[in-house]
Amino acid sequence: MREYEILMIVGVISMLVGVIVWEIWERVSKEKKDREKESAYECGFNPFMEERSGYEIRYYRVGIMYIIMDVEISYMYPWSIGMGEIGREGVIGGIIFMIILGIGYIYEWKKGGIEWE
Amino acid sequence: MKVIIEGVSKEIVMLIPMLIGVAYMTLGERKVLGGMQRRRGPNKVWIEGVGQPIADGIKLMIKEGVKPMRAEGVMYKAGPVVTWMLSMLGWSVVPIGEGEVIVDIEVGIIVWMSIGSLGVYGVIIGGWGSSSQYSIMGGLRSGAQMVSYELGMGVMMICIIIIGGSGNISRIVEVQEGVWNISIMMPVVVMYMGVILAETSRTPFDLPEAEAELVAGYNVEYGGMGFGMYFLAEYGNIILMSVVSSVIMMGGWNSKYMRGELVVGIKSTIIVYVYIWIRGSWCRYRYDQLMRIGWKGVIVYVGGYVIVMGSIMWSIGGVSI
Numbered sequence: 001m002r003e004y005e006i007l008m009i010v011g012v013i014s015m016l017v018g019v020i021v022w023e024i025w026e027r028v029s030k031e032k033k034d035r036e037k038e039s040a041y042e043c044g045f046n047p048f049m050e051e052r053s054g055y056e057i058r059y060y061r062v063g064i065m066y067i068i069m070d071v072e073i074s075y076m077y078p079w080s081i082g083m084g085e086i087g088r089e090g091v092i093g094g095i096i097f098m099i100i101l102g103i104g105y106i107y108e109w110k111k112g113g114i115e116w117e
Numbered sequence: 118m119k120v121i122i123e124g125v126s127k128e129i130v131m132l133i134p135m136l137i138g139v140a141y142m143t144l145g146e147r148k149v150l151g152g153m154q155r156r157r158g159p160n161k162v163w164i165e166g167v168g169q170p171i172a173d174g175i176k177l178m179i180k181e182g183v184k185p186m187r188a189e190g191v192m193y194k195a196g197p198v199v200t201w202m203l204s205m206l207g208w209s210v211v212p213i214g215e216g217e218v219i220v221d222i223e224v225g226i227i228v229w230m231s232i233g234s235l236g237v238y239g240v241i242i243g244g245w246g247s248s249s250q251y252s253i254m255g256g257l258r259s260g261a262q263m264v265s266y267e268l269g270m271g272v273m274m275i276c277i278i279i280i281g282g283s284g285n286i287s288r289i290v291e292v293q294e295g296v297w298n299i300s301i302m303m304p305v306v307v308m309y310m311g312v313i314l315a316e317t318s319r320t321p322f323d324l325p326e327a328e329a330e331l332v333a334g335y336n337v338e339y340g341g342m343g344f345g346m347y348f349l350a351e352y353g354n355i356i357l358m359s360v361v362s363s364v365i366m367m368g369g370w371n372s373k374y375m376r377g378e379l380v381v382g383i384k385s386t387i388i389v390y391v392y393i394w395i396r397g398s399w400c401r402y403r404y405d406q407l408m409r410i411g412w413k414g415v416i417v418y419v420g421g422y423v424i425v426m427g428s429i430m431w432s433i434g435g436v437s438i
Contacts, residue, residue, distance in 0.1 A: 002120060003220040007209055007228075009124030010131075010219060014205040017132070018198035018346065025342035029181045038186040040249040040338070052245075052253065059257045062408075066264040069416070070234075073271040076423075077227060080278040083427060084435015091431040095424055102420070114412040116405040 127219045139352045140170035146393050153397035180341035187248040196243020197346035204350035207232045214378040225286045237263045244335035255334030259325035266315040269415035290369030297368040308415050317355045320396040359388035
């Protein structure tokens, strides 16, 4: 538990250092207000459309695929630790799990879920 | 209270060398790239440009910060801070010598992976928060790239854990005393190199900063130290990735002739040099090629290698040292 407390403290301090650096920078560098300078970057002209008007469905699809696959991979970490102890049934069970995962992956592939074009 | 003092002192001991390392990696990169193109690189500031990173840092610090009008205040600020924090937090579970690690936990490699996965948040928050079409698009592309290669990395780590028999990185190094993991992982080691390049958004997979179409990607609206923090975090991630690679793949600190930390340092420096070398000699992939390599190449092959590796390790009765 002590190790995780130290991990948390390190995280908090890293965050604090980041915030402090940002705040010092904001104090040190005075911004001169200017309307054109503060407008969104758009190669010199006014933005054509709302910046959050929407984005491609492909990114969403990649996100969903990532979440599914990442959970499946996380299930395999406990299996992978003790290869010497889990015995024949354990190894075969893990391989069956991977085969089921592979069938799902092939289905997704055939349906075009991971195509980018 | 004692825990807090220990945490703070370990953090300081980790932070300052890391920042110096990052600063001089930028100089080293520019020098090496210059040498590859038969130039001299930065050589004006002090002796042969040794003062260049410090001058760059001061310049970033006093540069005027232009905050876009439409940017979301908290998210705009949170992007670089979160990226920076995760970049430093990743160092806490990685040992650089025998017993020289901030937190020595049994699931070290999994904690390191999860901190790396969180890095996507910093990029997407920053891109989304700065309310520019280019930055949002860059953030999305960067996020999609990072999560795709996160999967490949996860499957690689399953192989490493199977070989090492533990999630503890120190234990993984002990197992490599005779044979480095790089020779056991030889069929997939080129893919490993590709995955670590894509994870840190480096050439040939530096799509997030594809300047031609995205004008530098998710950090286009950041100037001064906002950009500087993204930059430091990115280079910190490269060095961290090199250290982790040298520890889990290239034998870590096992050596009969030199001090362990020195060995890890030399191996990590070689990997950093390879990073720069690849940047100097390869051109960029297209985005659909990147996705195809990630989803149809790396995950499939390395997933197959997990089955092979699991069967072999089971048949020889697990690892014993």
